[in-house]
Amino acid sequence: MGSLVFSGKALVLILFIMSILAIGAMANKESNWNYDWYRHQNANQPKKVVVGGSENWHFGFNYTDWALKNGPFYLGDTLVFNYDPPNNTTFPHSVYLLPNYWSFLKCDLRWARKIADVNQGGGQGFEFVLRRWQPYYFACGESAGFHCRNGTMKFPVMPLMH
16 A cells, blocks of 8 residues: 555656646747757867866866866866876876765775876877766876865866757
């Protein structure tokens, strides 16, 4: 009996949601309202985005803030990580893909995957394509994770579908 009551409530909820969507679709047909206000221009075309813009990928810049201001990002977009190879005047950098939000918060690199080493950011930079609809958590893993733990050289991305 309990599962029958649950099924009935679930059915009512599904019908309610479907009716709201149907009413919204009909209202949209009868007006000139455009629901595409949230999309970036040419959203159907993948774009290349330099991480950090003109700042590139370096210590002390807040990439989470940058990602919030430069999103949304879409499936098929390419993130380009530009950074100098190690030398006497710069800190070395890398790019890690963290497996989950908890690892991102704690900058726990134990289960992270290094996707670009200290030499791959030079020239045209390291490119990463957002191919799956999933959250991505990026961080610099150099200095035993200090660049990430500092709170600036890390950022999340959840690509949207076109």
